[in-house]
Amino acid sequence: MAMISTYLTPSSQLSGPKSSTAASPPLFSGLRRSSASLSTTQSFFHSVNSHTLRSSSSSNRTSRGIVAMAGSGKFFVGGNWKCNGTKDSIKQLVSDLNSATLEPDVDVVVGPPFVYIDQVKNSLTDRIEIAAQNSWIGKGGAFTGEISAEQLKDIGCKWVILGHSERRHVIGEDDQFIGKKAAYALGQDLGVIACIGELLEEREAGKTFDVYAVPSWDNIVIAYEPVWAIGTGKVASPEQAQEVHVAVRDWLAKNVSPEVASKTRIIYGGSVNAGNSAELAKKEDIDGFLVGGASLKGADFATIINSVTAKKVAA
Numbered sequence: 001m002a003m004i005s006t007y008l009t010p011s012s013q014l015s016g017p018k019s020s021t022a023a024s025p026p027l028f029s030g031l032r033r034s035s036a037s038l039s040t041t042q043s044f045f046h047s048v049n050s051h052t053l054r055s056s057s058s059s060n061r062t063s064r065g066i067v068a069m070a071g072s073g074k075f076f077v078g079g080n081w082k083c084n085g086t087k088d089s090i091k092q093l094v095s096d097l098n099s100a101t102l103e104p105d106v107d108v109v110v111g112p113p114f115v116y117i118d119q120v121k122n123s124l125t126d127r128i129e130i131a132a133q134n135s136w137i138g139k140g141g142a143f144t145g146e147i148s149a150e151q152l153k154d155i156g157c158k159w160v161i162l163g164h165s166e167r168r169h170v171i172g173e174d175d176q177f178i179g180k181k182a183a184y185a186l187g188q189d190l191g192v193i194a195c196i197g198e199l200l201e202e203r204e205a206g207k208t209f210d211v212y213a214v215p216s217w218d219n220i221v222i223a224y225e226p227v228w229a230i231g232t233g234k235v236a237s238p239e240q241a242q243e244v245h246v247a248v249r250d251w252l253a254k255n256v257s258p259e260v261a262s263k264t265r266i267i268y269g270g271s272v273n274a275g276n277s278a279e280l281a282k283k284e285d286i287d288g289f290l291v292g293g294a295s296l297k298g299a300d301f302a303t304i305i306n307s308v309t310a311k312k313v314a315a
């Protein structure tokens, strides 16, 4: 079982939201793996020196120039509707999405609030799959207020978003808890959109991403969402996002397998909108987006989905 965890080693070289740079090489730590069974979250830390990553991978990729997609996975765009919407507004949004022209070579997923999943499932085109925004750590039963992975499958969900920063930092979920959820959901054949991403103070202290336990790399999309960029309008620059995405991909290559590194979609989230998605999409390790606010507007979400064309042009 491959595990990812939360700890990160401070560094001074990461670019902050205002693109500051410093001298010493950053250490990315916090990706860990374990041979433990699916039901445990035992793990050990594994440090990755991103200075090495940067010189061996990022800069080589930059010099290749014309390569716009380092991974082999299909472009993936998820809309995280969070706790937004009413029956009426969702009816309108679904209608806008149904009539939008979407590029064919993109996996598209939307995550409505639980109570509207059935409405969306019954009215949205099959072209777009549905994600839940959370799931319980195990089989259902006497767990008031929770929703099980089995129930999500029963209602037609293919995906679940786990580890979102709002669940971590507002609700207080920790790595172990999120790891259990991921393990259980994957075991039920749900795809997991696994969110990682640092707080502003963590970035300023040189930490870039936090990660948590996952049981297998099949069926996982990693969403890198720097917390300082979520819902703030402060999007990471394409370079800032690429820097972390390449570190995650290189970690996967070294610690899981080159095949998993290639096929795992690493998507960016945090103030993505119809105006900035094309520039971000051009970066070769950005395999798509997880979109909050802008996914509530059908036309804007369609533009973000169709930013895959910028990637193709860049290639």
Ligand code: PGA
Binding pocket: 080, 225, 229, 230, 231, 232, 233, 269, 270, 271, 272, 290, 291, 292, 293, 294
């Ligand atoms: P945002 O949210 O696009 O509104 O910044 C992204 C997310 O939280 O997934």
